[in-house]
Amino acid sequence: MRRRIVAGNWKMNGSKDLSEKLVGYVRSETGSLDNGVEVVIIPPALYVGDVLRLAQDAVSVGVQNVGQWQAGAYTGEISSEMAKDAGCRYVLVGHSERRQLFGETDEQVAEKVSLVLASGLTAIVCVGETLEERESGQAESVVAAQVRAGLSSVVRAASSASAWKNIVVAYEPVWAIGTGKTATAEDAQAMHASIRGVLKDMGAPAEEISLLYGGSVKADNAAALFSEPDIDGGLIGGASLVAEDFVSICRYFPAGA
Numbered sequence: 001m002r003r004r005i006v007a008g009n010w011k012m013n014g015s016k017d018l019s020e021k022l023v024g025y026v027r028s029e030t031g032s033l034d035n036g037v038e039v040v041i042i043p044p045a046l047y048v049g050d051v052l053r054l055a056q057d058a059v060s061v062g063v064q065n066v067g068q069w070q071a072g073a074y075t076g077e078i079s080s081e082m083a084k085d086a087g088c089r090y091v092l093v094g095h096s097e098r099r100q101l102f103g104e105t106d107e108q109v110a111e112k113v114s115l116v117l118a119s120g121l122t123a124i125v126c127v128g129e130t131l132e133e134r135e136s137g138q139a140e141s142v143v144a145a146q147v148r149a150g151l152s153s154v155v156r157a158a159s160s161a162s163a164w165k166n167i168v169v170a171y172e173p174v175w176a177i178g179t180g181k182t183a184t185a186e187d188a189q190a191m192h193a194s195i196r197g198v199l200k201d202m203g204a205p206a207e208e209i210s211l212l213y214g215g216s217v218k219a220d221n222a223a224a225l226f227s228e229p230d231i232d233g234g235l236i237g238g239a240s241l242v243a244e245d246f247v248s249i250c251r252y253f254p255a256g257a
């Protein structure tokens with residue numbers, strides 16, 4: 001059975017105060033969830049320690065990015081080994097904001113995925129098309145190319161069968177991120193099914209890989225999205241900063257499905 005995951009990406013938001021208020025609430029409200037969902041909080045790296053302390057194992061924790069190296073003279077960078085050492089389980093790789101604002105390439109994504117796996121952490125690999133690409137009918141081919149390139153290091157891994165166990169793919173149409181525009185549940189499902197097909201072509205155990213949807217997921221659209229057969233959870237931005245909204249989204253996962 002695939003892991004069901006709701007991950008909150010705080011992006012460059014948050015504070016010690018927000019960590020205290022939000023994580024305590026999320027921990028107390030989601031600790032009793034019976035729908036099998038794994039709740040993940042991905043704060044700015046400076047707050048990982050606070051969030052881990054407050055989460056007390058009830059909530060998993062991740063970082064938003066790692067460098068392409070494990071240690072050395074790379075001022076400002078953090079590594080997957082450091083994320084592991086700190087107690088994280090997840091690393092976001094290739095978020096569209098990293099790709100667009102910091103010029104991150106598919107090759108860099110593949111290198112980072114390789115390092116994350118070597119550290120024994122789970123990579124949440126983000127893919128998604130721009131509005132222009134969708135309107136010109138290229139959405140599926142663009143996303144397929146990102147999946148193939150970003151996960152190429154998994155195919156080449158010596159123990160690729162076990163490496164796939166630590167891969168999660170997040171489909172986030174760029175035009176839906178932070179805009180209030182969400183892909184319809186049907187369009188999101190179609191893309192998720194397409195991604196699963198690409199993973200199968202790559203030799204991955206596609207039916208076992210969790211695929212998350214991200215892009216303006218809110219309490220009022222989560223139920224429809226999470227009811228789709230190939231949507232195994234969500235990567236939540238803005239709504240993850242509001243404790244009640246984030247908890248509502250975690251609850252919308254249907255029980256026992």
Ligand SMILES: O=C[C@H](O)COP(=O)(O)O
Nearest residue numbers: 009177178215216237238
């Ligand atoms: O990582 C999260 C996504 O970029 C979605 O952000 P959003 O929910 O604010 O649209």
